[in-house]
Amino acid sequence: xxxxxxxxxxxxxxxxxxxxxxxxxxxxxxxxxxxxxxxxxxxxxxxxxxxxxxxxxxxxxxxxxxxxxxxxxxxxxxxxxxxxxxxxxxxxxxxxxxxxxxxxxxxxxxxxxxxxxxxxxxxxxxxxxxxxxxxxxxxxxxxxxxxxxxxxxxxxxxxxxxxxxxxxxxxxxxxxxxxxxxxxxxxxxxxxxxxxxxxxxxxxxxxxxxxxxxxxxxxxxxxxxxxxxxxxxxxxxxxxxxxxxxxxxxxxxxxxxxxxxxxxxxxxxxxxxxxxxxxxxxxxxxxxxxxxxxxxxxxxxxxxxxxxxxxxxxxxxxxxxxxxxxxxxxxxxxxxxxxxxxxxxxxxxxxxxxxxxxxxxxxxxxxxxxxxxxxxxxxxxxxxxxxxxxxxxxxxxxxxxxxxxxxxxxxxxxxxxxxxxxxxxxxxxxxxxxxxxxxxxxxxxxxxxxxxxxxxxxxxxxxxxxxxxxxxxxxxxxxxxxxxxxxxxxxxxxxxxxxxxxxx
Amino acid sequence: xxxxxxxxxxxxxxxxxxxxxxxxxxxxxxxxxxxxxxxxxxxxxxxxxxxxxxxxxxxxxxxxxxxxxxxxxxxxxxxxxxxxxxxxxxxxxxxxxxxxxxxxxxxxxxxxxxxxxxxxxxxxxxxxxxxxxxxxxxxxxxxxxxxxxxxxxxxxxxxxxxxxxxxxxxxxxxxxxxxxxxxxxxxxxxxxxxxxxxxxxx
Numbered sequence: 278x279x280x281x282x283x284x285x286x287x288x289x290x291x292x293x294x295x296x297x298x299x300x301x302x303x304x305x306x307x308x309x310x311x312x313x314x315x316x317x318x319x320x321x322x323x324x325x326x327x328x329x330x331x332x333x334x335x336x337x338x339x340x341x342x343x344x345x346x347x348x349x350x351x352x353x354x355x356x357x358x359x360x361x362x363x364x365x366x367x368x369x370x371x372x373x374x375x376x377x378x379x380x381x382x383x384x385x386x387x388x389x390x391x392x393x394x395x396x397x398x399x400x401x402x403x404x405x406x407x408x409x410x411x412x413x414x415x416x417x418x419x420x421x422x423x424x425x426x427x428x429x430x431x432x433x434x435x436x437x438x439x440x441x442x443x444x445x446x447x448x449x450x451x452x453x454x455x456x457x458x459x460x461x462x463x464x465x466x467x468x469x470x471x472x473x474x475x476x477x478x479x480x481x482x483x484x485x486x487x488x489x490x491x492x493x494x495x496x497x498x499x500x501x502x503x504x505x506x507x508x509x510x511x512x513x514x515x516x517x518x519x520x521x522x523x524x525x526x527x528x529x530x531x532x533x534x535x536x537x538x539x540x541x542x543x544x545x546x547x548x549x550x551x552x553x554x555x556x557x558x559x560x561x562x563x564x565x566x567x568x569x570x571x572x573x574x575x576x577x578x579x580x581x582x583x584x585x586x587x588x589x590x591x592x593x594x595x596x597x598x599x600x601x602x603x604x605x606x607x608x609x610x611x612x613x614x615x616x617x618x619x620x621x622x623x624x625x626x627x628x629x630x631x632x633x634x635x636x637x638x639x640x641x642x643x644x645x646x647x648x649x650x651x652x653x654x655x656x657x658x659x660x661x662x663x664x665x666x667x668x669x670x671x672x673x674x675x676x677x678x679x680x681x682x683x684x685x686x687x688x689x690x691x692x693x694x695x696x697x698x699x700x701x702x703x704x705x706x707x708x709x710x711x712x713x714x715x716x717x718x719x720x721x722x723x724x725x726x727x728x729x730x731x732x733x734x735x736x737x738x739x740x741x742x743x744x745x746x747x748x749x750x751x752x753x754x755x756x757x758x759x760x761x762x763x764x765x766x767x768x769x770x771x772x773x774x775x776x777x778x779x780x781x
Numbered sequence: 782x783x784x785x786x787x788x789x790x791x792x793x794x795x796x797x798x799x800x801x802x803x804x805x806x807x808x809x810x811x812x813x814x815x816x817x818x819x820x821x822x823x824x825x826x827x828x829x830x831x832x833x834x835x836x837x838x839x840x841x842x843x844x845x846x847x848x849x850x851x852x853x854x855x856x857x858x859x860x861x862x863x864x865x866x867x868x869x870x871x872x873x874x875x876x877x878x879x880x881x882x883x884x885x886x887x888x889x890x891x892x893x894x895x896x897x898x899x900x901x902x903x904x905x906x907x908x909x910x911x912x913x914x915x916x917x918x919x920x921x922x923x924x925x926x927x928x929x930x931x932x933x934x935x936x937x938x939x940x941x942x943x944x945x946x947x948x949x950x951x952x953x954x955x956x957x958x959x960x961x962x963x964x965x966x967x968x969x970x971x972x973x974x975x976x977x978x979x980x981x982x983x
Binding site: 358359361373377379381382383384385386389414416418421423425428429550552554564565566567568569597599 | 782802805807809810813838839840905906908909910934940942943944946947948
């Protein structure tokens with residue numbers, strides 16, 4: 278029985294692998310290099326967006342510049358001085374941002390005659406030995422009213438190594454936490470460890486899932502644990518913490534879960550100016566002109582990566598959630614779901630085949646995806662459903678629960694405080710969405726329980742997993758989020774060779 | 782914002798405006814209008830002097846205290862509607878005042894009066910590209926400045942353009958400090974005054 282299950286799941290893995298080969302791979306998850314244009318522009322590439330409560334606050338965390346090598350000097354990764362970074366919040370359910378937080382960065386070079394990033398040991402964010410400094414400003418646009426929340430906040434240096442940036446967290450990162458105007462909020466922007474986890478390497482290899490790879494159509498003899506493809510890599514994080522009342526439409530902290538005003542929807546974006554002119558002689562930086570246009574956006578993880586066809590991905594990045602109806606065709610008829618019976622014929626049967634056990638497409642057949650897009654998986658009843666859109670929804674009336682290995686599947690494990698009600702750093706969105714696309718939430722399929730078998734098989738929906746359940750993958754080298762703001766763990770140092778060791 | 786959207790011409794949408802949300806988003810990239818005065822009309826062209834709270838930030842760039850905007854109007858739907866994007870020109874203080882501002886700032890730095898100098902700067906900190914550091918404090922000799930010029934594309938302007946876009950090449954001014962040390966002082970128009978935006982070597 279067990280062997281049969283593995284065979285079945287192995288076939289499913291192959292199915293997903295072919296999906297990846299078609300350019301819509303969960304391996305791109307969450308949004309590292311997910312679309313053609315933005316894959317060539319890491320600085321503006323929004324890789325992940327997280328939103329979760331902590332006490333009376335909401336934390337909004339947007340990551341950029343994924344797959345960042347810690348030792349990538351001497352010109353280490355930094356935020357783009359020419360990029361407009363934004364976090365948008367809709368609090369009245371019309372899918373148009375009511376609050377937008379904007380971030381603009383500015384770099385300064387202390388000594389242009391040196392190639393060094395730092396000319397000595399850096400002991401504070403403002404240390405003169407830090408040759409390349411970056412500061413930023415934060416502006417809020419709330420119902421059309423603009424307020425400058427912070428100006429010239431220092432970012433910490435990147436974590437170069439023990440000689441250059443000793444005592445990194447206490448001396449460099451923590452002092453770089455800024456306070457927003459009015460004192461009721463915090464902000465942090467800088468290099469962190471990439472909290473996203475997925476077996477990128479295996480999934481890209483024709484979507485083999487290591488725990489069951491012996492059953493892959495191109496089989497490997499031995500099954501192994503999954504390997505976090507982002508192991509040892511950093512990212513650049515913009516983290517914002519604001520009181521719940523700053524985000525809700527009436528300024529209060531709601532306590533009633535099934536109430537439209539209790540749910541906020543958010544996404545992060547990056548924009549560039551329309552015109553970029555390169556210098557003929559290379560003697561000056563490119564010149565930028567014109568208004569900013571959006572080049573990247575991210576709300577619900579994996580929507581662009583898995584559901585939007587390759588030819589529409591760049592368009593998706595340039596459009597706004599209020600216009601998402603144009604994409605509902607592919608979203609509600611997910612290509613991965615349609616491919617399951619093609620590549621996994623021993624387990625999955627397509628609609629119209631005897632023993633059909635994969636969901637059909639369209640709104641009538643995918644109420645689970647409708648519920649995801651309308652906030653019903655964030656605690657709202659059908660009567661209070663919001664307009665469908667790719668917004669990460671957070672019901673702020675739901676009490677927060679700390680994310681752990683035990684609740685990594687969020688709502689699939691009955692944890693109402695986890696994804697898709699917001700997204701914590703520990704939520705395993707790859708496994709969750711693999712199982713959802715296969716129909717785990719649907720009546721007549723998984724009936725909402727990952728332990729239930731795929732109809733007509735002995736294979737539980739929970740077997741659709743990449744085998745990477747936590748950041749950095751294994752139990753021995755797990756990176757745990759901080760328990761306080763900015764939550765995202767400290768970055769790996771360049772000196773550590775972390776991509777080989779997986780240790781800071 | 783919603784009301785102003787209703788006054789936009791069909792040509793605005795032909796030119797790329799999508800909807801009210803797009804209109805609101807575009808406005809966030811422009812200085813907030815605090816007042817206006819119609820100064821001329823000629824056919825379907827209306828010239829308006831817009832007033833803003835003067836400032837310079839990395840989100841909207843320069844907010845000139847006053848700005849001339851040339852609006853194109855169109856007879857549509859029984860009245861006149863306005864194209865969304867007027868042609869604008871900031872009304873800047875006189876160029877000659879830029880030289881005075883640079884000299885005043887240099888004099889305060891020479892006196893090692895940091896707070897005094899800071900009051901004459903447009904941003905904190907100013908753009909600085911000096912290999913040898915700023916040796917003006919306690920330098921001997923009188924302050925002398927050369928003729929006012931425009932900020933040109935190139936290494937001198939690249940950081941400023943990176944922050945404020947190519948628009949900076951139209952509104953920034955450059956004043957050479959010829960004594961007691963040689964520097965290029967870059968100035969920005971903040972309201973009716975020129976303030977120091979950056980320094981670079983000659």
